[in-house]
Amino acid sequence: MSNYPKEEKEKQEKKNDTAKSPDYQSEKQNDDINWSDLKDLSLGEVMEQLDKFTDSSHTDAMDEQASDSMEESVEKLFEDNPILATYLRGHKEGTQVEALKKIEELVKEKETAEKVTDSPTSLDDDPKDAIIMSNEDAEEYQEELQAEETIVEPDEEADEETTNEDASEPTLPTVEVESDSQQVEAAETAELEAPAESTVEETVVNQTAVAKNEQPIAEHQVSEPETERTRQSLQKKKHPKRKWYALAAVLAVGITGGAYYNHVQAVAQAEREQEAKEKAQLASIASEVTELFTDDQQQLLKDTTTATQISNLDNRLSLLKKVAGYKDIKQVLADAQEKLTQVEALNEKFTSPILVNGEIQTDAHVKNVDTATFSKLTGNSTFEETYNKAVTVAEKEIANAKSVMANVTHLTDQLSNGTVAATVNQTSYDDVKKQLTTLYDEDLKAKLQTQITPVQTALTKRAAAEKTAREKVAAEQAAQEQAAKQKAAEEQAAQTQATLLAKIAANTTYSESTQILSTNTATNKENRPIIDSRKSDLANSSSSAWNWGAGMYDFVINRAIAKGYIVQNGFYLERVRIENGEGYYNLYAMNNESSLMKTISAKALPMYIATINAKTGYFKGNGSN
Incomplete structure (x- = not known):
């Protein structure tokens, strides 16, 4: 103031x-x-x-x-x-x-x-x-x-x-x-x-x-x-x-x-600042919405996308209704929720999700294939085309299952009292059983397998009876054939034996003089024995001189077989003479099956091998040994 x-x-x-x-x-x-x-x-x-x-x-x-x-x-x-x-x-x-x-x-x-x-x-x-x-x-x-x-x-x-x-x-x-x-x-x-x-x-x-x-x-x-x-x-x-x-x-x-x-x-x-903040929030939500999908066109959902994610994004988006771009993102979220619902409903009908990250999974198969139903979507978007491909997979499995069930019914209808009709055989059964392996519904597969098992039992029983009958006939035929073969072999052997013996007899020389078998006995190259036969001794067939000394027979025969001169049942022993109470035998190879005889032709048979002292087991032939 x-x-x-x-x-x-x-x-x-x-x-x-x-x-x-x-x-x-x-x-x-x-x-x-x-x-x-x-x-x-x-x-x-x-x-x-x-x-x-x-x-x-x-x-x-x-x-x-x-x-x-x-x-x-x-x-x-x-x-x-x-x-x-x-x-x-x-x-x-x-x-x-x-x-x-x-x-x-x-x-x-x-x-x-x-x-x-x-x-x-x-x-x-x-x-x-x-x-x-x-x-x-x-x-x-x-x-x-x-x-x-x-x-x-x-x-x-x-x-x-x-x-x-x-x-x-x-x-x-x-x-x-x-x-x-x-x-x-x-x-x-x-x-x-x-x-x-x-x-x-x-x-x-x-x-x-x-x-x-x-x-x-x-x-x-x-x-x-x-x-x-x-x-x-x-x-x-x-x-x-x-x-x-x-x-x-x-x-x-x-x-x-x-x-x-x-x-x-x-x-x-x-x-x-509020506008910038809201725009940033909308951009963040848009980025998160993009992450819900596997493609830039926002058609195919990731398998990690959940209804909770979409709901949370929608709640956040509801606060930005006045921001430019709100309606577009709102529509994308609505589409995502609809697609998620459709995919989840579709995947639920398979043993494992058929649509994962927008791709068809080959290891997913229809559950309850005998009762499941599917419907395709209308439209030609990427999502709809992918969804319909999955439905096509399901429809093929359902059609195949129906075909298998029809074949099983046809097979079991021919079974009566444990016996199947003659028109049913193992092949027809195996074909139906093989079709069961194309089913992925294990419950249905087990059910159908149970239905066809009696058919297999009847076929097995019938096959066993048929086998027994066939075996009996075959055995009889084999016995007959064997007998005939045996007889023919015996006849052939007898004939061969006779021929060979005739050749031996024709090649035998006789002498009444004394001829002692020793290391000094001379050899020859004519396929003839080194000791001559004596007819008087041959006539004394009961003389004990012809008896083999203990173990001498096996010793000599086994030794000859081991050296490859003869084979079992492929040799012949011929009485020659008696000297000093000891009987002599000539050994012949009757076939060329032994290792040393393989190079000998059948015409050269019988082949003289050696002369044997039955009492001492000493033997000697035309060979150097």
């Missing part, structure tokens, strides 16, 4: 009388300012509006005011204006919201104080006492201040504008009435250029600089007549209290405009 001297009080009373005149009241009414209209304007435009409402005719009331110095005026201005001081302190400390509330409280306190002190005051009071103006006087002071601020010499106004331009860069952007799109564009541009808070702060600093240049009016005493120079100087000064109200109004407009600007920026930024 400012203190005025007595002279100022007298001048104030004169001004009050003037203000009560009709002309002044009319002018005062035209001077009313609607401060709410200034909230969207920049500080510079607010000052221009204040200048428009100022009337130069009221500047004479300020002629007696003077300023001691710029520094004293500024200090006095801050000292007498707690509102301005509160705003600057709050802006400096970063507590603009709290400062704004404090300013409102100070204004209310100011108005209350003015009402209380509005009672008559004696002009004889001490000049130092405070002079409280009525609300009407305050309005008049405010109007006069506005008028005085517009009266500036051209050169000084230009200098002041230049000073303001230098001191106020950068300034708060002018807030103009624009369309919605223009406001958003301006807000985005201002956000990119500089933060709103710093702009408001710089504007207040600039306004303070202007106040310094404008030389606020300090309290003074009017003691002498004023010179023309003093009058012109005083016309350029500003009334402190009116300056106080104008500055408070400017600050209020600046704060309101800055707050509104900050609010617009915050809302726009929040909307952009």
Whole structure:
């Protein structure tokens, strides 16, 4: 609150009388300012509006005011204006919201104080006492201040504008009435250029600089007549209290405009951030939806895709209904859920999933093939074609199962009382049994196998009886054939034996002289024995001289076989003579089956081997040994 001297009080009373005149009241009414209209304007435009409402005719009331110095005026201005001081302190400390509330409280306190002190005051009071103006006087002071601020010499106004331009860069952007799109564009541009808070702060600093240049009016005493120079100087000064109200109004407009600007920026930024966040969320969901499929066309589901995954994605997507692309992803999820339901229902009918990652599995087969049913999808999409291929696999298995069951029925119908019809044989049974191996339904396979087992039993029984009969006939035939062969062999052997014996007899020489078998007995090369036979000895067939000495027979025969001269049953012993009570025998090979006789032709048989002493086992032939 400012203190005025007595002279100022007298001048104030004169001004009050003037203000009560009709002309002044009319002018005062035209001077009313609607401060709410200034909230969207920049500080510079607010000052221009204040200048428009100022009337130069009221500047004479300020002629007696003077300023001691710029520094004293500024200090006095801050000292007498707690509102301005509160705003600057709050802006400096970063507590603009709290400062704004404090300013409102100070204004209310100011108005209350003015009402209380509005009672008559004696002009004889001490000049130092405070002079409280009525609300009407305050309005008049405010109007006069506005008028005085517009009266500036051209050169000084230009200098002041230049000073303001230098001191106020950068300034708060002018807030103009624009369309919605223009406001958003301006807000985005201002956000990119500089933060709103710093702009408001710089504007207040600039306004303070202007106040310094404008030389606020300090309290003074009017003691002498004023010179023309003093009058012109005083016309350029500003009334402190009116300056106080104008500055408070400017600050209020600046704060309101800055707050509104900050609010617009915050809302726009929040909307952009929310939009970006929602777009990112939608992109994330779209990426996860893509991962549900094996192909880029989003036709074939992965085997890891579950209904829970799709449901969770759908729940998250429901929060983004206003984001572009929502409907497309929603449709893809709906299609995915439908496909998953179809695939799961299809796979459930197989022993293992038939569709895995969009591919047909060859090891999957129809369960309950005798009762299962399948239907193909209409359409020609990749999913529908793949699904229908799986159905085709199932239909083939079902058709094959029905064919096998029909053949089993036909086979079992020919079984009666454990006996099968003559038209049924092992081959027909084996064919049906082989068809059972083409079935993948193990339960059905076991059932059909049980049905055809009695047929196999009957066939086995019949086959056994038939085999017994065949074997009997074969045995009889074999016996007959063997007997015939034996007889023929015997006859052949007898004939051969007779022939060989005849040849031996024809090749035998006889001599009654003594011929002792020894190492000195001479040999020959005509395949003849080395000892001649004696007929008289041959005639004495019962003589004991013909008996073999103990073990001599086996010794000689085994030795001849071992050396490869003869084979068992392939030799012949011929009696030769008796010398000194010892009988001699000639040994002949009757065939060429022995190892040494293989090179001998059948015509050369019988082959003379050696002459043997039956008692001693000594033998010698035509060989070197």
